[in-house]
Amino acid sequence: MSINLTTNLSFGPLLIDSEEKPRSGLSRTGHTVVAVFLGIILILGFINNFIVLILFCKFKVLRNPVNMLLLNISISDMLVCLSGTTLSFASSIRGRWIGGYHGCRWYGFANSCFGIVSLISLAILSYERYRTLTLCPRRGADYQKALLAVAGSWLYSLIWTVPPLIGWSSYGTEGAGTSCSVHWTSKSVQSVSYIMCLFIFCLVIPILIMIYFYGRLLYTVKQVGKIRKTAARKREYHVLFMVVTAVICYLICWVPYGLIALVATFGPPGVVSPVANIVPSILAKSSTVCNPIIYILMNKQFYKCFLILFHCQPASSAPDASLCPSKVTVIQLGQRKNREVSCTIQELPEVNEKQLCLLGTERSVGPASEHPPEKMKETPLSK
Template identity: 30%
Template sequence: MERDHGFYRQVDVHAHAHYIVAFFVLVIGTVGVTGNALVMYAFFCNKKLRTAPNYFIMNLAVSDFLMAITQSPIFFVNSLFKGWIFGETGCKIYAFCGALFGITSMINLLAISIDRYIVITKPLQAIQWTSKRRTCFIIVLVWLYSLAWSLAPLLGWSSYIPEGLMTSCTWDYVTSTPANKSYTLMLCCFVFFIPLGIISFCYLCMFLAIRRASRDLEKLGSQVRKSALIQQQSIKTEWKLAKIAFVVIIVFVLSWSPYACVTLIAWAGYGSILNPYSKAVPAVIAKASAIYNPFIYAIIHSKYRDTLAERVPCLHFLAQAPKRDCLCVSQSESSFRDLMLSRQSSVSRTKFHRVSSMSTTDTIWSDVELDPIGHSLKSSYSLGALRDKEYNSLSKQTKEKGSQSTEQVR
């Protein structure tokens, strides 16, 4: 099945296997490059999209775009020639780029999860620490973290070699040496399993926060005229967030878990049971992760859709839903954020809503286009200020009524 030829091992597989892989790699590369390029194009065309949280989405699009454009063409050409044709240096550069951009995408997913966890569950703290400068600093840390793991095989901790059908390259997880085994284990832990655990924890906390908010909205609904609308839209918002979070975690696991399993099998000393197909297929699936994120994080975002529908003639079908529906969603989101901010501002402010304040907050949030897990710190700050002002007014009125009652008793 395999024959040693110095730098790489020649594999004896049917020619159609290479052509099938080439077809899927071509599709992955085309969709990945196009989808992520559209996200970057929308980001640069619409200034309203250049917010701190959207910088993470932009960084994800950049890393996925670079992943697709540096990996798929070379992978495709090698599949057509049925072997690696770019030499040892080309293999190292190819594998380095794949590791750098792939790890960056995964760690960026982790940064997005933590960022949204803080904004949804701790909105007051998020107002204080979230800014474009700090977001850019976190993005730089993401790239430096990924760069450190990617440079390690070039500096002697493991190495980069051809894999699978010998048409792509990755780190050497097959050869059983202390350096290779330690690198494989540490890479799987600190780039896959630990980030996956943190992402799952963040989304679990967001689910619980939204569930508590929905229950409190039911109680709040009995005190205002819009109770039915609030309850209905809060449930829709909760389910939309649940589905997005579910897709995020599932795609993350499905894209990289086959690759992680193969590397851990080889790490455990059972690499002999792995054939070229079992090594090549997980590599293709992992590279396909570059095509999912644009749809999950950007295409579902209404402002991205509107920008693309306006700027790209063939994407008119992405146009936003009618404004009436958006207003309903904005009313539900304003109620949710209003409640979450009130939880952390003061425990004693449990009855802060009146119909007049609901009208004010609806006006504010109808001008801010957000997805259920997005945020606008400036608007949140304004909303908290309005609530504080109203609370102080109510407190003042209560004190005046109390003093008048005391005078009447006297």
């Protein structure tokens, strides 16, 4: 009898304490602050990506192969908001995880999968921007390659997010105990090997790809600026601003989360405090807000459609694929409706084929009074 009484007395306060102050060590005020930030991210991320989806549905001119990657990013970010941020927000209000064991496994898998899809899509987008900007287009729109890139991003993500469901590492609560992810603190060989592979193939490699192709893009644009001091200078500033913004936001959103995960994996138990753990997690979730602004709303083609959608600009000024190429996000070089700029390789001093393509682009998007370079010519498309 005394044993039962002792048991009841000991477990009663523990349950109450778990409601008011979870074992994570984060106070009730701390959970409230986290809930506020997650609520803001949830609302803004949902609205931004929902607007992007509306623009794609309403304006046919936006449905080109490169923009399929932007659509893929918006869909994955929208799914993060719906399947992940909502549960984290509700759990932060309660001060504890409310999804149960299976809900935690689903949360960890879904958010990891959707997040990696966005990261891989951003890396592919950096290559597509470089290729589109620096290579002379020889064919029309290639939707097959775009769809393969989208499907490849999802397949690649599944390859790295399914293993914890079948025994290679596992998913569990993280940080303040109100969200779930890979079990970073596990010291088993399986978990450590999985975390290292995840860090290399899903964070480091995408970062290196973005830095390489955006760096090559900036170098090429700068070389063109040396040849055409006036027309290329404005383009150089546009591309520079877009590239720097994209890379910095990518690093701010994802690198802290990856570093904290490594510290939690290889450091002693308890080395990462709840606050130090929750801040990178919030930054990673904030990418759902930043991505639509950086990669889409900064695109002049998308921005004009955005103004028309909200009646800030007359519908008669709707962008045409041939007249309003995107100068900031996706730069369609040498392509115009029923016409294309052909690149002829002539012996120009210190000018290669890629730079000639850029010069041809400036001709196509520059003022009407600007005369084309002597070495460039226009040929109509064969019908």
